[in-house]
Amino acid sequence: MSPLLPLAGGVVLNAVAQIAxxxxxxxxxxxxxxxxxxxxxxxxxxxAVATLLWLIVLRHTAISYAYPLLGAGYILVTLLAKWxxxxxxxxxRWASILVxxxxxxxxxxxx
Amino acid sequence: MKATGEVVLAEGAALSAARPSSDGSMRPEALAVISVxxxxxxxxxxxxxxxxxxxxxxxxxxxxxxxxxxxxGVFAGLLVYAGGTWFWVKAVARASISLLYxxxxxxxxxxxxxxRSLFKENIEPxxxxxxxxxxxxxxxxxxxxxxxxx
Numbered sequence: 001m002s003p004l005l006p007l008a009g010g011v012v013l014n015a016v017a018q019i020a021x022x023x024x025x026x027x028x029x030x031x032x033x034x035x036x037x038x039x040x041x042x043x044x045x046x047x048a049v050a051t052l053l054w055l056i057v058l059r060h061t062a063i064s065y066a067y068p069l070l071g072a073g074y075i076l077v078t079l080l081a082k083w084x085x086x087x088x089x090x091x092x093r094w095a096s097i098l099v100x101x102x103x104x105x106x107x108x109x110x111x
Numbered sequence: 112m113k114a115t116g117e118v119v120l121a122e123g124a125a126l127s128a129a130r131p132s133s134d135g136s137m138r139p140e141a142l143a144v145i146s147v148x149x150x151x152x153x154x155x156x157x158x159x160x161x162x163x164x165x166x167x168x169x170x171x172x173x174x175x176x177x178x179x180x181x182x183x184g185v186f187a188g189l190l191v192y193a194g195g196t197w198f199w200v201k202a203v204a205r206a207s208i209s210l211l212y213x214x215x216x217x218x219x220x221x222x223x224x225x226x227r228s229l230f231k232e233n234i235e236p237x238x239x240x241x242x243x244x245x246x247x248x249x250x251x252x253x254x255x256x257x258x259x260x261x
Contacts, residue, residue, distance in 0.1 A: 055185065059161045064226040064234050064242075067154060068219045071245040074252070093255035100248030106241030 003061040004108070007069055010053035015076040017046035019084055061111070068107045074100050139206035143214040146198035151221040153192025155229060160184025162230070212253035216246045 024039030057066050078097050081087040164181035167174055202211055219242045226232040 051189070055157070055161065058158055059165065062226065062232045063154060063158045063230070064223045064232045064238065067222045067226075068238075068242050068245050071219065071249065074249065090255050093252060096248050096251035096255055098248075099251060100245055103241045103244030103246075103248055106244060107238050109241075110235060110237055 003057045003066060003111075004069075006053045007057045007061075007066060008072075010050040010057065011070065011072050011076060013046040013050040013053070014073055015080055017043045017050065018077050019080050020046065022081075022085060065107065065111055069104055071100050072104050075104070136205075139202045139211065140214060142198050142202035142205070143211045146195045146202060147215055147218045147221060149195030149198060150192055151195075151218055151225055153188050153190070153195055154222055155225045156188030156191055157185055158188075158226070158230065160188055207256075209253040209256040212256065213250040216249035219246050219249075 020039045020042040023034075024036040024043060075097050078089060078093065082089050160181050160183075163184060164178065167177040167181055199211075199215070223234060223239070223242050227234055
């Protein structure tokens with residue numbers, strides 16, 4: 001099995017964990033009805049499963065290949081921050097995200 | 112001579128920032144460097160433990176004692192990694208993330224160098240270039256943070 005599937009799963013869960021942590025610690029206008037404890041539980045569970053997936057990936061994959069691909073987390077967190085948290089992303093940050101995307105694709109091209 | 116007093120104060124602050132002071136406080140950059148090194152070492156320990164795990168589980172009679180040792184190695188690596196995160200949190204508490212992101216961006220190169228020397232991983236030029244580009248991108252985030260809101 002390609003390591004990219006559990007790797008992507010881990011990156012997604014990690015990103016969800018970050019957003020949940022943000023909801024839990026600051027609250028959100030639409031999410032106010034949901035108690036912070038819920039978001040901390042979501043964070044902890046996503047974090048735990050993501051760590052487990054990372055161990056599964058690392059067991060059969062070169063760390064010089066898998067570790068840089070975790071940089072994809074920056075891309076996903078930025079997108080989620082814009083869509084879910086309504087954060088304003090300055091142009092230069094989009095440029096940084098584009099550079100990271102190119103780097104991740106370069107590393108991901110050859111296992 | 113208020114100005115002189117201010118200069119002395121500033122110099123004192125610079126001095127105390129330059130080296131660990133009596134309360135053990137360190138420069139945030141130093142804390143960030145420690146966090147990068149610990150984080151990379153933690154990941155490499157986890158990888159080494161998983162390689163050992165693969166070796167042990169491949170051998171015909173299951174050796175539970177050795178598997179337990181491998182598992183302990185994985186946890187030890189995760190613990191060292193968590194220690195790195197702890198130093199990162201301390202660094203971020205003392206300086207803006209924009210100052211520290213370029214330091215944390217180096218972790219990709221540190222892990223790659225460790226993987227090459229410890230596990231003899233073959234890293235092609237394209238992968239090195241990709242790692243350099245990712246590092247550049249993460250370092251660029253610090254500039255956009257410095258200029259962006261918050």
